[in-house]
Amino acid sequence: MQLIASALAQPTWVRNVRDVAGRGTEAWFASLPNLLEALRENWGLSSLAVRPGLTYGLILYAEHRGRPAILKIFAPGMPFAAEVAWYRAQAAGVPEVWGVDEARGAILLECVRPGTEVAELADDVANFTMAAAIRALGQARESDFPFKPVTELASALNTLDGRVPETLLTRACEIFRGRGEGDHVLHGDLHHHNVLLASEGSFRVIDPHGYRGPRAFEVGCLFHNPVGWRPANLSSALARRVDIMTSELPFTRDEILDWAFAYTLMSVAWSAEDGREIPPWDFEVARLLDRL
Structure with a gap:
């Protein structure tokens, strides 16, 4: 066939x-x-x-x-x-x-039409749309399905032991321990390529991983995406995203910063599995988020 x-x-x-x-x-x-x-x-x-x-x-x-x-x-x-x-x-x-x-x-x-990825929009427009998507998913109903808890994801950070500053690794682990509990149904991979534009200014979220945890976890994937995102001033661009999420979502600035940092470092760990090199761009995002 x-x-x-x-x-x-x-x-x-x-x-x-x-x-x-x-x-x-x-x-x-x-x-x-x-x-x-x-x-x-x-x-x-x-x-x-x-x-x-x-x-x-x-x-x-x-x-x-x-x-x-x-x-x-x-x-x-x-x-x-x-x-x-x-x-x-x-x-x-x-x-x-x-x-x-x-x-x-x-x-x-x-099939979502026109189906344009939010990644193709101007950065501010894209991130306001991502915030709207997080608000929409926050309306999810309770589920009896045994979704894995997001706390299980923290084990990936072990890949970075001895390869990144201990202070960064310790902070990420503490965020998962201190903030990782929650019973909300989560997407788990909510980046700019998984939100598509639909008719009349609406959107549709696709390709979930499916986890349980705190709702603020969903913001974490936004800060090292979309693929190929390379702003002229990375620190300012990250701060702008934090400001947007803080203004648009019912989470504290500290929650947003914590999950932005922890998720980004976890993404670095996934990319560095099996002895592969640490991705320099994602690691720089994590390092700058740690300083905001």
């Missing part, structure tokens, strides 16, 4: 599936033609096309009852159940869920 061939031609996606699915990877790849045909027939899909730039989920554009749709299929080991539970908990600001196939690990979603 040509659709599957076009997905398998995307090396980043193939590598990530292998990392997650392990020994089950080849069997899952082999099952995709039949799996995709079953989903197409059950949901009445047409005009299927694989989205370029796949990372983890297999994402296809489709038509569903005359409306543009997104079909997202998860390999074994990917957080399908957490993503479904996250969408079901949301009260505003997310695409409509048109179908869930638990046996096949698939979700059918509204």
